[in-house]
Amino acid sequence: MEAHQRDLYLYERLNARVLGVSMDDVITNKYFAKELWLEFPILSNPLPWMGKSYGAYSEKEPFLKDGTSNWFGRRTVVIDKKGIVRYIKDDSPDNKEILDFLVKLEEEARKK
């Protein structure tokens, strides 16, 4: 998250916006963002439908029998202007790879 904040000016120049998604509640996310000086929104998703929708549960089920939820895994997703998922990567995000990918998307968009 902190690395995304460091590269935020580059994402903006490449017409991309960053959204974080967490299963933590709003107040926890607020303090987390404050501690890391994050300026982009972090969505609170305690019932992890977003995690399920974007496939962040590769090895376990999102919901347990007792009604609680499993934590979803780390996944970076790049969605283009048409809403199509163009990039997926699990575990820690690789900012350099993401920035390179965004350059490609921009090149692609300018060719059209």
Add this chain to the structure above:
Amino acid sequence: MKTIKMKRNRERGIMARINIGISLLIAAGLFFGGCATLAPKKPSALVPTDRGTVVFMGKYEFKRPPAGWVLLKNLEGGDFELGFLRMEKGGFPSQTTFIYDDEPFGSSRELERRSEQYCTRFLFNSGVLPQIQKKEKVEVMGQPALAIHLEGENPNRDEKSRSKVYLIKKGERIISFVCTQWRSLRENYDPEPFGHFEAFVQSFKFLQPTFYEELGEKMKKLKG
């Protein structure tokens, strides 16, 4: 019949021994064949120059510390790009480490603000709670920089630390050089390793554009 069976068994035994022998020969052949193969020699991470410096992976040139310092390199991304470590005389944890980190903690691209962010997390997990002793504006590699001196103690673990951090403006980004010396509370700090750190920093040169400099060029082309 008994004699024939015994003979067959003996023949089978001989065949088995021959088979084992052949297998061993093949195995030995493979083993020694493997020895004879010339495996490509891994290039050294540090290549000496005739200027009394070394080149690291073709990317940076600098004065390396003398024998006794171990190279720390990070090839797959992580907390730093490269550094050196030396275990020193004295009780645990007597050692000095210095590193070059191209992405120091924090996000501000303004030096003073970045130093505030950086210092809140410096040696965060160690429990020594480093305090700023001195902060001064300097120039490193001809670029504006901040030199920060920090010291901290953790009485519960009988540890103390003394650090010097350079935060340096490089283009739009901020890079850092960090040296930390660890001692037990009753032992004195040693200024000598900090001299090697200074020589490392003052001699440091970039031989290739960084990822972010290359990205900047690509983005300029996109706009053009």
